[in-house]
Amino acid sequence: MLKIIVPTMMLIPLTWLSKPSMIWINTTAYSMLISLIGLTYLNQFTDNNLNFSLLFFTDSLSAPLLVLTTWLLPLMLMASQHHLSKETLTRKKLYITMLVTLQLLLIMTFTATELIMFYILFEATLMPTLIIITRWGNQTERLNAGLYFLFYTLVGSLPLLIALLWLQSNLGTLNLLVIQYWTQPLLSSWSNTLLWLACMMAFMVKMPLYGLHLWLPKAHVEAPIAGSMVLAAVLLKLGGYGMMRITILLNPLTDFMAYPFMMLSLWGMIMTSSICLRQTDLKSLIAYSSVSHMALVIVAVLIQSPWSYMGATALMIAHGLTSSMLFCLANSNYERIHSRTMILARGLQTLLPLMAAWWLLASLTNLALPPTINLVGELFVVMASFSWSNITIILMGINITITALYSLYMLITTQRGKYTHHVKNIKPSFTRENSLMALHLLPLLLLSLNPKVILGPIY
């Protein structure tokens, strides 16, 4: 594990000691190299896990998320170059340091063995994210967004701390490798119900569950590009990851406790998708689409069948890459038009044909075109929910339809039609941007060839 953590830490001195002209290229190249180390963990040759030390381990659930995290840092660095170009050197370095710190914490979160350490790191990721949002966001509303972000997640996760302390005193350990064997079935009582809620709510807020999702669109819209990317791609997945880890402690309560949350998610994914149809703000649209996709993950995790877990894991990875790519595309529009409003950036296909191709591919992956891993994820979730209850196919079906609709609505509005006059003198797309999109899309396509590496623990 140190071979990932130490190089990631060393990225910070690298940033501060690099020549001013080299800070971006150095960090990007080195973080890309670091992400290559992680790729080996995708090969889980045993059924259980890879133990690195007493503190860190990875199994087939965390390995894909770990790889996603390490893969995303170079992409975030590439994406942020432009909007920081007017900042002073120290601020640039500080910004990169923030991203690296966040990365470090995320890596450790995904590989932590102890639940309490997981909790601490889970909370610690809030700080760099908060700083990224509130310091480098573009508008004044970023402060409000930061507040929402912090308070929603904190209020959700504080009960988890208490629950974990109680579990520790009850079970004697919080080691993830051990508790699955030591855990006792929970009796159905009020206190256990509260325990269930305390354990799950932290992750539900993080996911976010419909109803507790208000922080997400705000944070996404106000965050700078790297913030949006990491939020959509990795931070939301912390919720799904945590839920999948902690549900082993909560059986058999999940069977009936899940109902209200399932209902909320199933209902919420339709509501958020239909909000997407009416969005004028590009980033907000993508953010709401994230909420809708994450609702699927919540449903899948709560159903707790092998297929649903596989679907949830695959969907998390697929959505991580897709939504991050969509944010990058939105940002490339924003850097040219200086507005997130979709109607101001119409008909860009005429001017930026290659970018239009990226838009098309991103939209198609977002609407889960077969055989991408997005489809694998969504299909498995739909299968699981269908076998859980046949009626859910109606809601899922509506959601599938609306997802296709808003993805293509976004594509048509931004790329098709006649371009507006004020976009005539925009910059062409840079190699940096094109390679950024390609680096998002390549893993998506390659994983479609062999999706089993991201299908998670049950596979």
Next chain:
Amino acid sequence: MNLFTSSILVTLFMLTLPIMMANTSMYINKLYPRYVKTTISYAFMISLIPTMMFLHLGQDTMISNWHWITIQTMKLSLSFKFDYFSMIFVPVALFVTWSIMEFSIWYMHSDPYINRFFKYLLLFLITMMILVTANNMFQLFIGWEGVGIMSFLLIGWWYGRTDANTAALQAILYNRIGDVGFIMAMAWFLTNLNTWDLQQIFMANHENLNIPLIGLLLAATGKSAQFGLHPWLPSAMEGPTPVSALLHSSTMVVAGVFLLIRFHPLMEHNKTLQTITLCLGAITTLFTAVCALTQNDIKKIVAFSTSSQLGLMIVTIGINQPYLAFLHICTHAFFKAMLFMCSGSIIHSLNDEQDIRKMGGLFKALPFTTTSLIVGSLALTGMPFLTGFYSKDLIIETANTSYTNAWALLMTLVATSMTAAYSTRIMFLALLGQPRFSPIITINENDPHLINSIKRLLFGSIFAGFLISYNITPTTTPQMTMPHYLKMMALIVTILGFILALELNLMMQNLKFKYPSGLFKFSNMLGYFPTIIHRLMPKTNLLMGQKSASTLLDMTWMEKILPKSISHFQMKSSTAVSNQKGLIKLYFMSFMLTLTLSLLTLSFHG
């Protein structure tokens, strides 16, 4: 037997070559369209080898290679099924595509992105091939969605036009509703049969198959534009004419029917579903034929006629004759593609004029197109010994002699007679009489690309039906004996349609409607369907999205209940509890008072 699989794989592989070439300098070459066309023609010829072998030996083949993934107990691998349906459809589709590609070289020659257009058409063809040869539902779904997306891209080819974009989105939306049915069927098969492989699915117990079959029927309804989900097909005519000829007449839209044909082993024992299918098909064929009667856009008429024929195919499946439906798919491909190409030729010659009221007298100016159009229309109406006859006549005969729902069959018969009526209308208004187009148009149909491509399909429209039905092994016993009037029924209603339409056209040509009648409006406004469904539904949904989902719930209630109310209560309670009220004057006054008082007391004390 090796020749069979290897040649069919060569056929499929060849199609991907021009796509791979898109990365090389070949793609920026002006000859790329010809290269694509030639590749397809070679693929067609090679595909004849396995088809011949199949016809000769009658042997189904299944290839399973490249294991993709095994999930728990389910294995998914790349696997192809070369049976009766795929082996006959592949050469037909390749032949039609070959002609359409050649036609597109002429039709799209001034388009700056003609190479991309060809790449898209070819990608579409590949997905279609995946669809028809797939042996498991996942692979079928890849092809299924692939043709949908390619249709989106091709309808929206002229992306500067709002109409094209709307039509593309509409196509995707209706197809997506169908996809939900497909996914439902997949989910059911997975949960209950634990397999997506076709032959394993067909071994299923034939009871309680309602859910997956309804799913499949919904999927077919979406893809084949059956009643309820039909409006996208006429709207899709916004795309270039080659696209209409390839996707929206001969290949993609029959995918739904093809799906039902594929799954007929499950359907043939389910009476409920067959009745639903029959009624759906009958409604579709009648309704769209009614709509076609009063349209003025030549492409719209042909599109509605396609829809009507698709309805006829669904009817055929409803009366449990999937092989006949399949035969009709194959024969229909030839003349319908040709009809579209003829209308493309007319439209191009008349400077993008699509209104048949502004045509007329084209038989002098475009003799070849006229010939083909008339032959195509006759084949469409099922004139004896043209291609359409071999399938359509059989279908009507079988329908007439079957004991199922008589109303549905009567509706089909009426629709058949209307086929003749609207075909006459096209011929009468576009080809005969006096020219009504502006005289400066330079009409020229003498481009070899145009002539050859239409000619090839013309031969197809005359002979293909005979060749196909002569060669294929008979699969269902045809009805051998029937009364004279039933035998002649198909012909009689068609001729009746012709005569009626001719008389009506002759009589009405110089008359003017005072007021359009209610029936006319119903037909011309497409049964008010788009007006109602395309206004009301999206409006309510979008309004709900805006008002209740976004404004009411997200922006008001959730924000009020959690964050706003918490901060509000905090603020209120803190002000209530706190001593500090911000009364500066009072504080200063009391401060001053204490100060002065204490000073006074001090000074007095002192």
